[in-house]
Structure formats: structure tokens, C-alpha cells
Amino acid sequence: MTCSPQHLAEQIRQKGFRLTRQRMAILTVLDEAGQHLCRTEIYARIAPGLTEPTVYRNLDFLVEQDLVRVTHTGNGRLEYELARHPHHHLQCRVCGAKMELDANALQAFFNGLENSTGYRLSENHITLMGVCPNCKFKGD
Amino acid sequence: MTCSPQHLAEQIRQKGFRLTRQRMAILTVLDEAGQHLCRTEIYARIAPGLTEPTVYRNLDFLVEQDLVRVTHTGNGRLEYELARHPHHHLQCRVCGAKMELDANALQAFFNGLENSTGYRLSENHITLMGVCPNCKFKGD
DNA sequence: ATCCTTATTGCAATAAGTTACAATAAAAAG
DNA sequence: CTTTTTATTGTAACTTATTGCAATAAGGAT
Numbered sequence A, B: 001m002t003c004s005p006q007h008l009a010e011q012i013r014q015k016g017f018r019l020t021r022q023r024m025a026i027l028t029v030l031d032e033a034g035q036h037l038c039r040t041e042i043y044a045r046i047a048p049g050l051t052e053p054t055v056y057r058n059l060d061f062l063v064e065q066d067l068v069r070v071t072h073t074g075n076g077r078l079e080y081e082l083a084r085h086p087h088h089h090l091q092c093r094v095c096g097a098k099m100e101l102d103a104n105a106l107q108a109f110f111n112g113l114e115n116s117t118g119y120r121l122s123e124n125h126i127t128l129m130g131v132c133p134n135c136k137f138k139g140d
Numbered sequence C: 001a002t003c004c005t006t007a008t009t010g011c012a013a014t015a016a017g018t019t020a021c022a023a024t025a026a027a028a029a030g
Numbered sequence D: 001c002t003t004t005t006t007a008t009t010g011t012a013a014c015t016t017a018t019t020g021c022a023a024t025a026a027g028g029a030t
Helices: A005-014 A021-033 A039-045 A052-064 A103-117 A133-139 B005-014 B021-033 B039-045 B052-064 B103-117 B133-139
Strands: A068-072 A078-082 A087-092 A098-102 A127-131 B068-072 B078-082 B087-092 B098-102 B127-131
Touching (some): A005 A021, A021 A052, A021 A078, A039 A052, A039 A078, A052 A068, A087 A103, A098 A103, A098 B103, A103 B103, A103 B127, B005 B021, B021 B052, B021 B078, B039 B052, B039 B078, B052 B068, B052 B078, B087 B103, B098 B103
Parallel strands (some): B087 B127
Antiparallel strands (some): A068 A078, A087 A098, B068 B078, B087 B098
């Protein structure tokens, strides 16, 4: 896997930044979780010895460096995960179930928008809200 | 205009909720701003006498009732505006310029996703990030 | 291995946001 | 108009997030 914590750590060095135990700890937590976590969850899971400002600042840093991806969920919170394969999310606003949308599924749409607006679209990890088939059925 | 503060206020009553001066004050601030505002900005602009919990709770309430629309911007903050015509935003991550995307421009894309996923997509006000033509030119 | 440089961290103070619950007031009924 | 009901608000305590700055330690140089 090209996105192990070790690999990401190496990228921090290559970009000319310092690899600290604090940054390593955050990457490890995200790796072991294997899913989106919000800031407080990350802070809670991390081994004692890191302060909140450090954790939050480093999350911002890792996002800026494209080593961690951030998305906003239905509840308005930001959630973080290691930047593995690009994807988006579709979340049910009733039961909260989430499904991944492959980035390719949105590519054509993004291309069309680039043509019509002149913008270059980049690094959008979006979470769309909807109602899943299950809850839709119950609702009817 | 079908979305004046007065009209929205009337809808609150029609839905069986109470029209309080606090709710009216929030709608008025959003109306007079005529643009997205984040929570702290709204709280700052509002006439004295409203408390933070009241402002924030009512923003949540108004969003739930579809009278106010919320979107997440590039900086991770949530921004609010009166629910006028449905649209989305495209924001330049370099200079911050924003442009509106008409909801119709995304309709075909949403329809396709509904077919392939089985989800019903509802009330997504999304903000896509990109680089505007201007900044793209300077960058090259 | 030791010394430098300065990016990064921790601390302390502050600001922003949340929660639980008692007090208030909007709207309906008499 | 007065009373009643209960949705809504304000208060106070608490949790989470941010900021400025001095102390620390990562990584390059000697």
C-alpha cells in the first residue's frame, strides 16, 4: 500500500518539513481507525502527551500537504482520514449510513463544470446527503 | 420576492412553530447582509439582547425547516443565507472568489447518481473548490 | 558526536460553542 | 382581556477550539 503511515511520514520529510513523533502519532491513529474521525475523536484516541493545539494544528498541516483528506459530514463536523484512493461520500440523513462514491463517478461531471466555468476543479472531497434505499422504503 | 423575511416568518407560523423576535432578528440580519455569513458574523451583527445559544439554536432550526440554507466553505466554516433560489457555489482556493452554480447545472448529475445508487438526493447545497480562470492564468 | 538554526511544540490565556434546566413569552382557549 | 399550555429563551457551567509566545527538538552543518 502506498499510503502507510510510514510512507506518508517519508513524504513529510521529502517536502522539507520535520517528522515529529506528534505527526507520526496522528498518522498512526488515522491508519488504525481505518475510517473517518473527527478532531475530538482523534485527540481522544491519541496516546497521552500531545496537546490539543498540536493535534489540531497538525491536522490542518496534513490536510494542506494532501496527506490527510478532510470532509464535512451531515452533522456539520469535519472528519479526517488518510489520503488513500480518491473518493467521495453519500450519506443517509435518516440512518446515517455512508457509502463511498468512486472519484471516477464524478469525473465527467467535474469535467463538464470545468468547461462551462473556466475553473480548474481540484481536490474536492464532497459528502452528498440523501436518503438511502432502505429508509426511503420505510418512509413511503 | 417570495423569500422576504416576512414571508419566511409567516412560514414559521404555518408550520406550527412560534415566531419570536429572536427568529425575526436572525432572518433580518441574513436578509440585509445579502450574502453568506458564518455564525459568529451573524451573532456579531445582531442587535444586542440575543444570546449565543439562541442564535445558534435558531440557525439550526431554520436550516431544518428549509428557511435558511447552510453550506461549508473552503475554510471549513459553515455559512448561512436565506433560502432563496436553489444554487451551489464554486470558490477559488487561491483568491477566494465565489461564483454561483445554478441548481439545474447539477440536476443531471444528481439524477444519474440517484439511478446508480438508489439514494434519493435532497437539498444538497455544495461548495466546490477550484482555481478560477484568473488565478489559473497567473499560476501558469 | 556536537553545535546551530528554526520549525514545531506546549503552555497559558482567551474565545467560541454546547448542554441542562429553570424562567419566559407566543399562541390558543375560555 | 385573562388564563393556560408548552415551545422557546436565558443563565450558568462546561467543553472544545484558537492564539501568542517562550521552550524544545528535528535535521543539517561542522
